[in-house]
Amino acid sequence: MATREAIAPLRLRASRRRWGEDVVKVVLALCAFVSVATTVGIVVALFEPAIEFFRDVSIVDFLTGADWAPLFEPASFGVLPLVAGTLLVTACACLVCVPFGLGAAIYLSEYAQRRTRRILKPMLEILAGIPTVVYGYFALTFVTPRLQEIGLPVGVFSALSAGLVMGVMLLPTVASISEDSMAAVPRELRDGAYALGSTRFQVSTLIVVPAAISGIIASFVLAISRAVGETMIVLIAAGGQPNWTWNPLEAVQTMTAFIASVGQGDVATGTTAYKTIFAVGATLFVMTLVMNLVAIRLVRRFREVYE
Amino acid sequence: MSVSAGRLRSDGPRGRWSGRAFYGFLLFSLVIGFSTLGALVLQVVLKGYKWVDLVLLFEPPSAEPLIAGAEPAILATIYLGVLLLLFTVPLGVGTAIYLEEYADRDRWYNRLLEVNIQNLAAVPSIVYGILGLAFLVRGIGLGRVLLAGAMILTLLVLPTVIIAAREAIRAVPDSIRQAAYALGATKWQVVWRQVLPAATPGIATGSILALSRGLGETAPLLLVGALTYVSFNPTILGEFTALPVQIYQWVARPQEEFRVLAASGIIVLLAILLTLNAFAIWLRNRYERRW
Numbered sequence: 001m002a003t004r005e006a007i008a009p010l011r012l013r014a015s016r017r018r019w020g021e022d023v024v025k026v027v028l029a030l031c032a033f034v035s036v037a038t039t040v041g042i043v044v045a046l047f048e049p050a051i052e053f054f055r056d057v058s059i060v061d062f063l064t065g066a067d068w069a070p071l072f073e074p075a076s077f078g079v080l081p082l083v084a085g086t087l088l089v090t091a092c093a094c095l096v097c098v099p100f101g102l103g104a105a106i107y108l109s110e111y112a113q114r115r116t117r118r119i120l121k122p123m124l125e126i127l128a129g130i131p132t133v134v135y136g137y138f139a140l141t142f143v144t145p146r147l148q149e150i151g152l153p154v155g156v157f158s159a160l161s162a163g164l165v166m167g168v169m170l171l172p173t174v175a176s177i178s179e180d181s182m183a184a185v186p187r188e189l190r191d192g193a194y195a196l197g198s199t200r201f202q203v204s205t206l207i208v209v210p211a212a213i214s215g216i217i218a219s220f221v222l223a224i225s226r227a228v229g230e231t232m233i234v235l236i237a238a239g240g241q242p243n244w245t246w247n248p249l250e251a252v253q254t255m256t257a258f259i260a261s262v263g264q265g266d267v268a269t270g271t272t273a274y275k276t277i278f279a280v281g282a283t284l285f286v287m288t289l290v291m292n293l294v295a296i297r298l299v300r301r302f303r304e305v306y307e
Numbered sequence: 308m309s310v311s312a313g314r315l316r317s318d319g320p321r322g323r324w325s326g327r328a329f330y331g332f333l334l335f336s337l338v339i340g341f342s343t344l345g346a347l348v349l350q351v352v353l354k355g356y357k358w359v360d361l362v363l364l365f366e367p368p369s370a371e372p373l374i375a376g377a378e379p380a381i382l383a384t385i386y387l388g389v390l391l392l393l394f395t396v397p398l399g400v401g402t403a404i405y406l407e408e409y410a411d412r413d414r415w416y417n418r419l420l421e422v423n424i425q426n427l428a429a430v431p432s433i434v435y436g437i438l439g440l441a442f443l444v445r446g447i448g449l450g451r452v453l454l455a456g457a458m459i460l461t462l463l464v465l466p467t468v469i470i471a472a473r474e475a476i477r478a479v480p481d482s483i484r485q486a487a488y489a490l491g492a493t494k495w496q497v498v499w500r501q502v503l504p505a506a507t508p509g510i511a512t513g514s515i516l517a518l519s520r521g522l523g524e525t526a527p528l529l530l531v532g533a534l535t536y537v538s539f540n541p542t543i544l545g546e547f548t549a550l551p552v553q554i555y556q557w558v559a560r561p562q563e564e565f566r567v568l569a570a571s572g573i574i575v576l577l578a579i580l581l582t583l584n585a586f587a588i589w590l591r592n593r594y595e596r597r598w
Contacts, residue, residue: 024495031401045441103336131523133551142350168343198315201326229431231526256433263530281437292429
């Protein structure tokens with residue numbers, strides 16, 4: 001009897017079904033489901049009223065119209081001035097965050113001593129932690145007057161002022177993701193170039209940046225996506241009138257600023273003006289979604305190549 | 308990618324100058340960031356320090372700048388913070404445990420879940436505001452109340468908490484799990500008694516950083532109705548305004564006195580966020596374990 005038990009194969013599985021374990025797994029999956037529900041909620045919340053909106057207003061007129069005056073009589077629903085305003089501010093932001101964010105990343109990854117980096121990096125991250133309403137205040141009360149002092153003909157509100165400040169806010173985003181991807185470049189590549197007599201400058205620009213390019217581009221794309229979706233800085237410092245211009249010294253209204261200024265008031269539910277929030281919001285969501293997916297894919301690529 | 312060896316050779320004085328110019332450019336990149344940070348802090352402190360007083364902290368807002376305070380807004384921001392932690396930590400940690408310990412990476416729906424969370428982390432905050440306006444305020448008829456604001460901020464910072472919690476859970480070495488299994492622990496016993504305690508410092512740090520991000524948000528709160536004039540202290544199911552929204556209201560007024568008031572409000576807001584961040588960093592340095 002005893003010997004037969006010893007010969008019988010060991011059963012390593014649980015001796016009975018543990019219902020508690022199953023319940024736990026279901027509860028955890030439900031937590032994860034909240035994120036899925038959020039995305040579904042966003043899509044439904046945006047597109048259902050947006051589709052209703054496009055029953056009243058032709059989608060072609062919306063996407064190609066050059067005049068945005070939804071609250072006036074006769075109303076006009078051409079979204080292009082808002083898109084142009086958004087792109088203009090975004091371009092100003094990129095002027096700052098792309099070169100200097102990359103510069104900061106190269107410095108931190110290739111030039112700084114380990115100790116210097118450990119101090120500088122968190123300090124730079126502080127910039128990303130400051131609330132955007134504070135940046136808006138800073139653009140309005142500090143940057144705009146300085147721009148006027150150096151002789152630029154800017155008014156109280158301008159795309160340039162909002163864009164420049166936004167660029168500084170996004171600098172750590174670009175720097176941090178770019179630096180991550182540079183850190184993933186294997187040391188041997190650098191050592192090989194040094195062995196051939198390269199300077200640090202050549203190693204940085206000819207070896208590290210090209211090798212880390214997918215992560216660097218991802219950081220740019222993500223920064224652009226953030227700039228397009230940023231609200232408070234433009235609401236405070238860029239102006240409140242739709243204005244189709246490519247002159248950064250003028251005041252413009254962005255898509256986000258429009259949503260915020262209409263959505264904060266008491267617009268009656270069901271009116272076409274109320275639905276514009278969702279039509280513009282859907283446009284904004286699609287634009288940022290495409291950029292986010294591109295960035296996620298690029299980041300995954302540099303992780304796969306070197307790690 | 309290929310670089311010819313000739314281009315990698317150091318090319319004498321000319322190369323040295325371009326190297327120096329490049330180094331100068333790199334330093335300038337950092338200077339841009341730090342000088343802006345310095346100018347911002349100076350501008351705010353110099354303009355607003357005089358009005359950071361008991362009136363600001365303990366009086367309701369007013370059309371008269373001299374007696375206007377931000378007590379309802381400050382209290383609402385504290386309430387929002389407490390609710391935010393209560394909502395996000397269980398949801399975020401639960402999702403992180405599911406993804407790290409339970410989910411099968413090869414299943415398409417789990418991969419989709421990951422991409423979904425990464426994307427949600429980058430969705431513009433105003434879009435969350437629209438979600439709140441459509442579903443919470445108008446849809447289920449919750450109205451423009453503090454709870455709606457807290458729920459929308461929860462969804463907004465949830466991806467950040469999930470990502471931080473996943474990193475903390477991933478940092479717990481597998482040998483700990485294996486040892487617990489070898490002693491006969493069930494999966495949940497391993498997670499609850501071994502993995503979570505070991506990951507707690509990382510999770511706490513990530514959650515507090517996310518909290519400070521959420522409390523600084525303005526745009527989504529504008530859409531769920533935090534712009535109303537509130538002269539009484541908030542309740543969870545009552546109308547509310549939060550500190551960043553109060554600051555925005557003051558900035559948006561053209562009179563100089565309100566700009567000063569805005570600067571004072573910013574000092575209080577930055578002080579709250581800085582305290583939270585410092586606490587998070589202290590937690591990390593004090594309890595972080597390297598395996």
